[in-house]
Amino acid sequence: MLPSPPLSVARRAATAAASAAAHHLLPSVNSLILEPSVPSPASPRRRIRLMPLGERPPLAPLPPHGRSFAVVAGDGGVKAEVPALVVVSFYRFADFPDHADFRRPLKELCEELRVSGGIILAPEGINGSLCGIPEAVEKVLNFIQADDRLKGLRMIQSPVTPEDEAIHHGHTSHSPVGAGEDAPFRWDHVRVKLKKEIVSFGDPDVMPTKTVGKYIKPKDWNALISDPDTVVIDVRNMYEIRIGKFNRAVDPCTKSFREFPSWVDNQFQLAESDSPSSVNSDTVTEGPGKNLNSSEPKELPRVAMYCTGGIRCEKASSFLLSKGFKEVYHLEGGILKYLEEIPEAESLWEGECFVFDKRVSVEHGLSQGTHKLCYGCKQPISDEDMESPKWEYGVSCPYCFATKSEEEKERARARQRQFETWGVIGGPDKGRSPKRLESVYEVEENKQSPSSV
Structure with missing residues (x-):
């Protein structure tokens, strides 16, 4: 028996075959819709059928990644200069009580198109990250947004390295090349989970669909957080903050997002009986876990908050507004959008950004971290x-x-x-x-x- 080739050689071979394999990964159709088939008494099933070209709805284009490429879709499909793979993170808060019915058709479509990653469905909306060929990912996003409640997904696109590309194509084409430690997700499948919340907070009264803080574009973020009258709060967990944060940001030292409401109540001395117009507060100094309380009462401060991709700030800002805060701002698109758009020379970000996939961390330009x-x-x-x-x-x-x-x-x-x-x-x-x-x-x-x- 011939010895197995080194992994690097196998990966190069997988890359060379990726172009040909890609034609077999996607169905030769212009669009897909779902049509109910005969349901079983236990659980209704749906099947995928072809949609005639003339009935095809407009595709929701992927957000462009300015530093390396842009995904361009039209009647001719995705242009040839785009990379073979993209990773897109997305979420949308919505009134979605029938979310469970959406799971099976969404999962079947992802599997049919060889799109991998993870998606959470809950009564409050959808949250997920997907990886695949741009055309396939685009079709999945288009299918999701075909539901009027889920239109307007907030999306962030990240590049995929050539090595990740080879791993993905090798795995989905049943090549002996297995998924390596650099692959962002487990490439061979997609998980679609049903949960109570798309991001765990533990307070059912917090509803981002009704009220959230003011979104701040990355280009305007530096000026806001440089203002000494602004309290900058990192709403992520302490193990994330440990490897990177914005200058002057306060670390709540939480182990999970569910601890954030208690931290706010303690730091700003808020209680059910307190008047929301004033609390004991103090000027924030640098360093994690600094107490914001002092003996002299004053109005609630202006708050600027941020997280990885923006979803946690939706709930955190809604919570602060419910507590009587008047000026609550949050970074639109989160740290990832900031690192994508703001040049390193102008950046106030320090360190790397933790991400919840096998990249572990990213740097400016969303390049692989260390x-x-x-x-x-x-x-x-x-x-x-x-x-x-x-x-x-x-x-x-x-x-x-x-x-x-x-x-x-x-x-x-x-x-x-x-x-x-x-x-x-x-x-x-x-x-x-x-x-x-x-x-x-x-x-x-x-x-x-x-x-x-």
Whole structure:
């Protein structure tokens, strides 16, 4: 038997074959719609049929990524100069009580078009990230926005590296090239989940569909947060803030987004009996977890908040407005849009931005960051962290070493040995079929569900 070629050679071969394989990945149709078939008593099913060209609705074009390429769609389809793959994150708050009925047709369409990633459906709307050939992703987004309640998706597009491209095409075309640690998602499938919220906050009275703060464009953000009278709040979790934040931003030191309401109440001394017109507040100084309280009462301050892609700020700003804050602003498109549009020389961003996929972090221009992921705790780690004696590949890092028992560490070591025995090093999703991984991923996602796209 001939020896297997090196992975780099296989990846180059997959890249060379990607163009030809792409023609087999997509159905040769101009558009798709869903038509109900005969439903079963337990759950209605739908099937995909072709839509005549003359009835095709206009495609919702993907947002252009100015630094590297633009997706251009028209009667002739997507232009040839666009890359083979794109990653698009999107969300939309809406009154969506029948969200469960949307799951099956959406998942079937994604599978038919070989689009991968993850989508959350809830009574309050939709939240997701998808990767695939631009034409395929465009069709999925077009299908989503065919529902009037979901029109106007807020979208952010990120580039995909040539290596990721080869991994994706190799995996979806049943090539022996498996998904590597640099692939943004598990490329071989899409998850469409039903949840109570598209981003967990825990307060049913907070409704971004009714009221939210004022959106601030990235080009106007620097001036706002440079004003000393503006309190800048990072609404992300502390493990995200640890690797990057805006200058002067306050770190609430939360472990999950559900802790944010309590932090606001404590820091601004808010309670149900308090008058929303005034609280005890103080000038913010740099550093995480600074107390904003003082002995002299004054009006609630002007607040500028931000998060990864903007979705958490929708709820956070709505919550602050319900508490009596009058001036609440949030960065439109989040950190990702800021890093895409603002040149590094003019930027007030410091560090890297954590993202909830296998890229782990991104820098200015949305280029790949330097951080990796600890598979023991799912936190970002730097090269310096990996020099620590508490770092053990696939087991622990300086941030979780003390929280794990020896029994837990030994189980992690046994799991890592299994990966290495299979010839797959780097994470529990490499080289294994989706069915074998289903139960593993269900457990891991229950431990830590992304609170943002």
